[in-house]
Amino acid sequence: MPQQTGTYCESCYMPFAKDTGKRESEKYCSLCYKDGKLCYEGSDLKEFQRVAYESMIARGTNKWLAKFYTYMIRFAPRWKK
């Protein structure tokens, strides 16, 4: 097992255990961080939540689960005020 700094993505708060992609960063999941950079580089939580929600739906996530995960994003370290 590789060394892990955290258990959750610091951007979308997804548990790394649920991340099915290949993670490039120790802090972010494979969906938030790709090709050496954050996929969403803005600082607008609402906008990020919309993008994250749509990508979850696109990946076949249950609508209510997707809403819940989207709600949880605000607690991720990246968005803490």
Ligand SMILES: [Zn+2]
């Ligand atoms: Zn993420």
